Amino acid sequence: MSYEIVIGLEIHCELKTKTKAFCSCRNEFGAEPNVNVCPGCLGMPGTLPALNKTAVEYCIRAGLAVGCKISRYSAFERKHYFYPDLPNAYQVSQLEYPLCIGGGLTLDSGKFVRLNRIHLEEDAGKLLHGPYGTRVDLNRAGVPLIEIVTEPDLRSADEAVEFLAKLKSALLTTGVSDCKMQEGRLRCDVNVSVNKPGDKWGTRIEMKNLASFSAIKRAITYEAKRQMDELDKGNTFVQATRRWDDKDGKSYPMRDKETSNDYRYFPDANIIPINVEPSYVESIRKTLPEMPWELKERLQKELGLSEYDARTITSDKAYSDLYLNVLKTFNEPKFVLNFIMGEVFKKLNALGQDDIEIPLKPEILAKLLKLYHGKTIAQATARELLDEIWESNADPEQIVKDRNLAQVSDSGALEAILQKLVADNPKAAEQLKMGDPKVNQFFIGQTMKATGGKANPAVVLEVLNKIINK
Numbered sequence: 001m002s003y004e005i006v007i008g009l010e011i012h013c014e015l016k017t018k019t020k021a022f023c024s025c026r027n028e029f030g031a032e033p034n035v036n037v038c039p040g041c042l043g044m045p046g047t048l049p050a051l052n053k054t055a056v057e058y059c060i061r062a063g064l065a066v067g068c069k070i071s072r073y074s075a076f077e078r079k080h081y082f083y084p085d086l087p088n089a090y091q092v093s094q095l096e097y098p099l100c101i102g103g104g105l106t107l108d109s110g111k112f113v114r115l116n117r118i119h120l121e122e123d124a125g126k127l128l129h130g131p132y133g134t135r136v137d138l139n140r141a142g143v144p145l146i147e148i149v150t151e152p153d154l155r156s157a158d159e160a161v162e163f164l165a166k167l168k169s170a171l172l173t174t175g176v177s178d179c180k181m182q183e184g185r186l187r188c189d190v191n192v193s194v195n196k197p198g199d200k201w202g203t204r205i206e207m208k209n210l211a212s213f214s215a216i217k218r219a220i221t222y223e224a225k226r227q228m229d230e231l232d233k234g235n236t237f238v239q240a241t242r243r244w245d246d247k248d249g250k251s252y253p254m255r256d257k258e259t260s261n262d263y264r265y266f267p268d269a270n271i272i273p274i275n276v277e278p279s280y281v282e283s284i285r286k287t288l289p290e291m292p293w294e295l296k297e298r299l300q301k302e303l304g305l306s307e308y309d310a311r312t313i314t315s316d317k318a319y320s321d322l323y324l325n326v327l328k329t330f331n332e333p334k335f336v337l338n339f340i341m342g343e344v345f346k347k348l349n350a351l352g353q354d355d356i357e358i359p360l361k362p363e364i365l366a367k368l369l370k371l372y373h374g375k376t377i378a379q380a381t382a383r384e385l386l387d388e389i390w391e392s393n394a395d396p397e398q399i400v401k402d403r404n405l406a407q408v409s410d411s412g413a414l415e416a417i418l419q420k421l422v423a424d425n426p427k428a429a430e431q432l433k434m435g436d437p438k439v440n441q442f443f444i445g446q447t448m449k450a451t452g453g454k455a456n457p458a459v460v461l462e463v464l465n466k467i468i469n470k
């Protein structure tokens, strides 16, 4: 029996403000536990929150980037639940009056995925489980977060991952967050249901706090299949939260509707609602940078890139930053693009990171590409050097000089090698004389071997033709 899969995402993204959402403690990742805390974010009685204006600005900025309508009136609610990492026993969040409403992003297929809202809230602390028991680090308590909620418009694990990658790239571009999934700065709750085509939608199951693209893909695939199997057996189920265990590759029951939290939301009387002036919104809109989809159009128009190439190179900010910055000192758009999408991507694929980081500086890559483009070095050398300079950022020109890696384009030197190869391989030489171009490769390959990959293939062919036609 075939089923349709329905997916909606709730994405939490920590904002890159200097201080926390409601106090002046530093918002900093990786500090010693419990150094960035004050009576306010520790939930001491008698303290009062003071809203961080930059957090509001960043939330609006994110909203504008993805086409949200910005609310004129916005307010904060307390969401109550008990957990050791939440000193107040409530989280300040937004329910009735979120800052941003609607908006969405277009997938490569042309499908538009709608957002329901983006709202501002605070993060909780972190539990540290260790050999001496569990301890709590409250550095993160009160760090501003935006929660981005999609409509249930996604229909496959691949669509969900593509959407999240696009959203991440948009958020990175706006500069409101560094979106590091590895550091938990971008986390995703996944809602999944399945139904038979034509039927009404199934009951959604939520899996919380997924922290990598691969986990999201695996979790959706597993959970959809599990639900289909249940329905095939004639079982039904209730709306519930399940825990995704990425090591096991399975989801486990956590709580269902009956045992679920009643958050007892009510307005936070200590934080006055925000009146968002349209002129303020416009002033933020004016500072929005070029978004990835705008850059994509520009690269097609200005540099003549194909739709596919432009889309690929703008699919992550790390790629497009590298590309544009290499072009600043070495303006060969097609050549640079091919090298990045070939060699650099190969290297990144092997690393398999969710948060793409390229240690190689663009100006160093530009130097390498100049050497390769100008045929000073052969392709094999360019590849090897890429590995070598990837982290060290050593000067490729210097390496080529020091180690004598320049390509052999000297026809005299190549002629001696080829003379010998022709003499040693009379059969191949004969085939070449008969005009069989397949043997070219053989001679190029042998010359490469003799020169340690440094022979310039074009010159090899030239010299070879001269010898054969003598």
Ligand code: ADP
Pocket (backbone or CB within 6 Å): 006, 007, 008, 009, 010, 149, 150, 151, 152, 153, 191, 192, 193, 201, 202, 203, 204, 205, 206
């Ligand atoms: P909650 O806070 O209770 O999780 P939200 O409204 O914040 O509720 O989020 C609900 C999420 O579930 C949204 O992302 C929405 O798109 C998604 N969703 C709603 N109905 C379904 C469904 N039938 N199948 C899958 N996802 C759904």
Ligand code: MG
Pocket (backbone or CB within 6 Å): 010, 189, 206
């Ligand atoms: Mg939810």
Ligand code: ZN
Pocket (backbone or CB within 6 Å): 020, 023, 024, 025, 036, 037, 038, 039, 040, 041, 042, 142
């Ligand atoms: Zn504080």
